[in-house]
Amino acid sequence: MRILLTNDDGIYAPGLRALHAELCQLGEVLVVAPATEQSAAGHSVTIYSPLLVQEVLDPSKGFQGWAVEGRPADCVKLALRQILPWKPDLVVSGINSGSNAGINVLYSGTVGAAIEGAFFQMPSIACSMEMPGNEPANFALGARLALQVIKDILGKKPDPGDLFNVNVPDLCRGPIKGVRVVPQNTASYVEWFDKRVDPRGRVYYWIGPDFTCPEPHPDTDVTALAEQWITVTPLQFNLTRFPALEIMNDWNWENTTGQLATESVR
Amino acid sequence: MRILLTNDDGIYAPGLRALHAELCQLGEVLVVAPATEQSAAGHSVTIYSPLLVQEVLDPSKGFQGWAVEGRPADCVKLALRQILPWKPDLVVSGINSGSNAGINVLYSGTVGAAIEGAFFQMPSIACSMEMPGNEPANFALGARLALQVIKDILGKKPDPGDLFNVNVPDLCRGPIKGVRVVPQNTASYVEWFDKRVDPRGRVYYWIGPDFTCPEPHPDTDVTALAEQWITVTPLQFNLTRFPALEIMNDWNWENTTGQLATESVR
Numbered sequence: 061m062r063i064l065l066t067n068d069d070g071i072y073a074p075g076l077r078a079l080h081a082e083l084c085q086l087g088e089v090l091v092v093a094p095a096t097e098q099s100a101a102g103h104s105v106t107i108y109s110p111l112l113v114q115e116v117l118d119p120s121k122g123f124q125g126w127a128v129e130g131r132p133a134d135c136v137k138l139a140l141r142q143i144l145p146w147k148p149d150l151v152v153s154g155i156n157s158g159s160n161a162g163i164n165v166l167y168s169g170t171v172g173a174a175i176e177g178a179f180f181q182m183p184s185i186a187c188s189m190e191m192p193g194n195e196p197a198n199f200a201l202g203a204r205l206a207l208q209v210i211k212d213i214l215g216k217k218p219d220p221g222d223l224f225n226v227n228v229p230d231l232c233r234g235p236i237k238g239v240r241v242v243p244q245n246t247a248s249y250v251e252w253f254d255k256r257v258d259p260r261g262r263v264y265y266w267i268g269p270d271f272t273c274p275e276p277h278p279d280t281d282v283t284a285l286a287e288q289w290i291t292v293t294p295l296q297f298n299l300t301r302f303p304a305l306e307i308m309n310d311w312n313w314e315n316t317t318g319q320l321a322t323e324s325v326r
Numbered sequence: 327m328r329i330l331l332t333n334d335d336g337i338y339a340p341g342l343r344a345l346h347a348e349l350c351q352l353g354e355v356l357v358v359a360p361a362t363e364q365s366a367a368g369h370s371v372t373i374y375s376p377l378l379v380q381e382v383l384d385p386s387k388g389f390q391g392w393a394v395e396g397r398p399a400d401c402v403k404l405a406l407r408q409i410l411p412w413k414p415d416l417v418v419s420g421i422n423s424g425s426n427a428g429i430n431v432l433y434s435g436t437v438g439a440a441i442e443g444a445f446f447q448m449p450s451i452a453c454s455m456e457m458p459g460n461e462p463a464n465f466a467l468g469a470r471l472a473l474q475v476i477k478d479i480l481g482k483k484p485d486p487g488d489l490f491n492v493n494v495p496d497l498c499r500g501p502i503k504g505v506r507v508v509p510q511n512t513a514s515y516v517e518w519f520d521k522r523v524d525p526r527g528r529v530y531y532w533i534g535p536d537f538t539c540p541e542p543h544p545d546t547d548v549t550a551l552a553e554q555w556i557t558v559t560p561l562q563f564n565l566t567r568f569p570a571l572e573i574m575n576d577w578n579w580e581n582t583t584g585q586l587a588t589e590s591v592r
């Protein structure tokens with residue numbers, strides 16, 4: 061089995077190294093990952109600057125892969141179109157430092173990279189782990205658990221383009237209850253900004269590091285994680301709100317159609 | 327009616343100015359938009375650098391809004407949490423220079439900003455227009471058509487958080503046929519990279535400017551745009567692939583659960 065591994069914390073992140081060690085049990089793993097941290101990069105891609113690529117060795121001087129001065133999704137695109145010597149059987153992204161659940165799925169570079177893998181019709185899995193508040197994170201254990209989930213998914217022979225979002229809860233909070241398959245929470249988060257003034261009198265804001273989801277929907281990734289389950293959410297990248305499509309097909313677009321005949325031929 | 331207007335081409339983009347002029351017919355419009363072009367920013371947000379904010383005047387020296395040195399989604403977040411003197415009734419993003427259809431919806435900063443508006447439970451509309459190959463784009467007409475679509479949508483009294491993606495076809499290609507409500511195309515694009523070597527011998531890649539969708543699914547945003555329809559796609563930000571959820575709930579997570587009792591309590 062051939063695996064492309066990427067992430068959004070950067071190629072030197074401990075989470076990537078831990079997951080790399082685990083994935084090697086499944087076959088050949090090559091890494092194409094951002095040279096620098098790209099948290100909250102979402103599915104952004106780089107179109108106005110060049111993507112510098114450098115080979116990277118692992119701590120024992122073995123060849124590990126390529127660092128790209130770009131976004132997580134750039135890495136997957138470049139890996140699959142240009143860099144990799146083979147077409148992978150699986151794209152894995154992570155393991156991310158911090159969970160990617162609820163609407164954070166949309167901000168996540170980890171998930172963005174996995175979606176890009178799905179664009180290429182690869183089975184793609186985003187893996188993230190919740191960070192403990194005050195202790196160092198146990199990436200080795202998080203990656204070991206993620207590997208078991210990946211094995212379970214692979215055992216079901218995913219179709220090309222099947223996309224999964226896996227989250228491991230904070231391992232310092234206590235033992236894990238098991239695996240739950242849950243939908244993405246869509247409830248709003250509350251975040252805050254710190255307003256400051258620079259020495260030249262210009263106003264700027266920092267987004268605060270802590271954000272909360274005060275009213276998460278029950279039986280979703282956010283609540284299951286908080287209850288110490290490993291969560292697995294099958295994802296899709298068709299954003300169409302299909303129930304509305306049906307209804308809107310019956311709308312009379314009178315403002316628009318009334319203008320069109322005269323306007324658009326000018 | 328109070329409207330927040332943003333975009334991903336930057337606050338000085340002609341598409342934003344054109345749409346601003348049209349939206350003023352509906353009520354009070356304030357702009358909070360990126361200081362610089364942020365195309366392909368997707369739903370990325372800025373967490374590791376400060377968001378500088380400066381007031382911007384329109385060409386007639388009237389107050390237009392605020393330029394933010396950040397991403398489109400940052401602008402919406404900052405506008406709704408900090409900057410705007412009122413809670414808007416509508417968030418509009420655009421009109422973008424270039425269509426945002428198919429899987430490009432995921433890369434689009436224009437759409438990312440509108441999704442952020444929907445996170446705040448605002449009706450949110452992303453507006454984009456296809457660019458002509460060799461002629462200057464008629465942003466004034468594109469914005470006029472977008473306004474008509476926005477009026478039609480508002481006439482149906484959208485719910486809080488209702489999210490729409492509007493695309494105007496290339497207006498130089500001929501007259502418009504009307505409005506079609508269509509799903510997002512999910513077929514793959516073909517793109518290419520230009521490999522180069524810098525004066526220091528380092529390899530880098532530019533992503534090519536042209537990409538094609540050789541096999542678009544029929545009756546989608548991509549095909550309808552090509553047939554000269556204005557397209558409207560209702561969007562959602564719940565990425566859960568619900569049909570798979572049902573099936574996966576019956577899976578036996580044996581690899582993972584077998585390990586959990588012993589692993590996670592270490």
